[in-house]
Amino acid sequence: MLGLYDSGLGGLTVLAALRAAGVDQDVVYFADQAHVPYGDKSDAQLHGYLEENLALLGGLGVDAVVTACNTTCAVAERYGWPATPFPVLDLIATAGRSFVGTPHRRVAVVATVATVRSGAYARAIRAAAPQVEVAEVAAPSLVPIVERGEADSAVARTAVDAVVAQLGPDVDALVYGCTHYPLLDRWFAQALGPRIERIDPAVAQAAAAQRLVAQLDLTPGTSSTAYYTNGDAEAFETAVRRWTGDTAGRVSALVSR
Numbered sequence: 001m002l003g004l005y006d007s008g009l010g011g012l013t014v015l016a017a018l019r020a021a022g023v024d025q026d027v028v029y030f031a032d033q034a035h036v037p038y039g040d041k042s043d044a045q046l047h048g049y050l051e052e053n054l055a056l057l058g059g060l061g062v063d064a065v066v067t068a069c070n071t072t073c074a075v076a077e078r079y080g081w082p083a084t085p086f087p088v089l090d091l092i093a094t095a096g097r098s099f100v101g102t103p104h105r106r107v108a109v110v111a112t113v114a115t116v117r118s119g120a121y122a123r124a125i126r127a128a129a130p131q132v133e134v135a136e137v138a139a140p141s142l143v144p145i146v147e148r149g150e151a152d153s154a155v156a157r158t159a160v161d162a163v164v165a166q167l168g169p170d171v172d173a174l175v176y177g178c179t180h181y182p183l184l185d186r187w188f189a190q191a192l193g194p195r196i197e198r199i200d201p202a203v204a205q206a207a208a209a210q211r212l213v214a215q216l217d218l219t220p221g222t223s224s225t226a227y228y229t230n231g232d233a234e235a236f237e238t239a240v241r242r243w244t245g246d247t248a249g250r251v252s253a254l255v256s257r
């Protein structure tokens with residue numbers, strides 16, 4: 001069984017990538033919505049959430065954690081990963097490795113304020129592809145829009161346009177450095193046009209997860225997911241059904257921390 005966590009709905013994009021890649025492990029998904037958005041929190045707070053999320057998933061009996069939140073990976077890159085008795089797949093490290101042999105030269109990473117502050121994405125990409133110029137752009141307005149259920153709205157479109165307007169000239173690829181942003185892909189696609197490739201690190205993370213499942217020799221699962229939130233369980237259930245199309249998955253509330 002695999003564990004996934006995020007501050008909220010963003011990690012569902014990683015879950016979708018796992019299922020699209022054929023990962024059939026049962027999944028426990030934890031949304032730490034009591035603390036969303038993560039992007040405006042301090043490094044110390046974020047490191048605490050990371051520890052708590054890993055401990056919670058460990059307590060639910062996962063064999064491995066597939067991180068579905070960049071912000072906590074950015075903090076762990078600087079301050080260390082908590083020790084766990086199970087492996088943890090680092091989303092930013094995976095994303096960086098996917099740039100080996102890239103044709104891109106000027107890459108923009110859109111991410112949360114905390115992720116941009118850490119510089120972890122630029123380090124990870126440049127470790128794999130030193131010739132690539134990386135610019136990191138913070139987009140703090142986007143996560144609250146997705147969490148409010150307004151991803152399809154004109155407000156979302158305007159907010160994405162404002163982020164894209166901040167990109168430097170000649171950018172040839174944009175990385176979704178926050179797992180919430182692929183839920184706004186239609187607006188990014190429209191604003192960027194066909195010449196700028198949109199890269200979702202969830203795809204590489206799903207491939208890495210598949211390799212890890214094989215390495216650990218985990219018993220095949222049933223592709224079922226149990227969803228937990230420490231926020232508003234009813235609103236979370238509506239969002240889960242909408243974004244995953246999963247009508248069978250159990251959605252449960254956890255006591256707020």
Ligand code: DGL
Pocket residue numbers: 006007008010011036037038039040068069070071072112115143177178179180
């Ligand atoms: N979706 C998360 C990430 O990838 C956290 C976003 C947030 O809560 O600010 O960083």
